[in-house]
Amino acid sequence: MSRTGENIYKRRDGRWEGRYIRTRIGGKAKYVSVYGRSYREVKKKLEDAKTKQEKCNTKAEKAGKMADIGNSWLSEAALFLKKSSINKYEDILRCYILPEFGENELSEITNQRLISFANALLTNGGARKQGLTATTVAEIMSAMNGIRIYALRKEYEVGFSPECVNLKKEQGDIRVFSLEEEEKLLDYLQKNMDLPALGILLCLYTGIRVGELCALKWDDINLLEKKMSVSKSMQRLRINAVSGSKTEVKILEPKSACSVRTIPLPDTIIELLEEFHTPGAFLLTGKSSRFVEPRTMQNRFKKAILSCGIQDANFHATRHTFATRCIELGFDVKTLSEILGHASVTITMNRYVHPSMAHKREHMNRFSNLFAVR
Known part of the structure; x- marks a missing residue:
């Protein structure tokens, strides 16, 4: 007779036998037996066998490549x-x-x-x-x-x-145009004004990203209320996941919900926008069926700064420069953060605000004036 609930028996030949379920096939249990000279020996073998079986079952269920x-x-x-x-x-x-x-x-x-x-x-x-x-x-x-x-x-x-894995991230060099460089670029753009030049100028005055600029349509600009809505971004994305080839341009929502925003436009650019305004068209082409993609705009920007004799920079330098000028002019960080479309002011301060040496010197002189020798 077996011990209650243990499935351990004493056989007629004097040995003890313990049984456990190894598997089930079609709902029917398949048993395996272990043997010993005493109840204690069989119980130990049965416990070891069940433990080993549980580990095998766990490994089979949880293993994965x-x-x-x-x-x-x-x-x-x-x-x-x-x-x-x-x-x-x-x-x-x-x-x-x-x-x-x-x-x-x-x-x-x-x-x-x-x-x-x-x-x-x-x-x-x-x-x-x-x-x-x-x-x-x-x-x-x-x-x-x-x-x-x-x-x-x-x-x-x-x-x-x-x-x-501990990684030491190094802060890359942030390119901000000096006042002299920015004046050169503004002068060049105004003397060679067309729709791409207007787009670069708009970025210098608003800090929008190149993808946002390329997706911008004239219907997003309200000249009467002097404001601009940013709700789309253009990107070239890969469409073949296996080989990594074949790409196409997509116009999507910006990188985050905070990037959807309305930006007041400065008076200095309104007159130019009024001159080129074409309802229903992309800002950079003046056509509703044709656009300029970010990579092309990057190339046009590089040609423009090369023509000005300005040291090489990528398009994002316009965004860094805009943010830096705003801080130098006394913008509060919360206002600037919302104009740039950031989720928090910390991002604005750490990534985009880069006071120039002239601005630092001005503040140091103000400090010095407090304790001027009399």
Whole structure:
């Protein structure tokens, strides 16, 4: 007779037998037996066998390869991410994560291996083995962390945590036009005024992004009320996820909800806008069916500053310069943050506000005047 609830019996040959369920087929239990000379021996064997079986079942349920789980994570994330973000993570998976870890179980990827992977990316990552920036590696680790969180939520076994990777991000040089450079550029634009020149001028006076400029239509500008609505952004996005080729221009909502905004227009630019105003058309072309994409606008901007004899800069320098001039003129940071379309004033202060040496000197002289020698 078996002990109650234990499924352990004493056999007629004097041995003890314990039985446990190894699997079920079609709802029917399949049993396996263990044997011993005593009840205690069989009970121990039965407990060990059940523990081992539970571990095997757990591993079978929670094991998963990076390729499968990574693609599942991205499919789920695509439901709420913007297309540009999806493209970025597709590239990260295709170029970096899957070539390194695609065939590995997540449980096999250790923190030490992840650290070695990050270090390799920093030293010789990239198509030309030139090494990736800390910012790019941080984005790759962010994707790894997203996969990790997704896997844990789905109860897969994970052996790594991207928090083990310490990256020192270096602040890149921020290009801000000096007053002299800005005056040269403004003079050149006014003497060579056309729609692209007007667009560059508008960015210098409002700080809008190049993608926002390219998507801007004349219907977004209210000349009577002297204001401009920013609600769209133009980007060239990849449409072939497998090969990374084939792109097309998309006009989408801006990068964040805060980027949808209304900007008051300064009087100095209203007269020029009135001269070129074409209802229903894109601002940069004057046509409703034709636009200028950001890459083309970048090239036209570089030609303009080259013609002025100004040191090389990308289009985003107009945004940095606008923000810096606003601070120098005494704008409160909250107002500037909303004009730029930032989620918080911290972003505005840390990323876009760069007082010039002349402005710093002016403030230092004011301080000095408080304690002037008499």
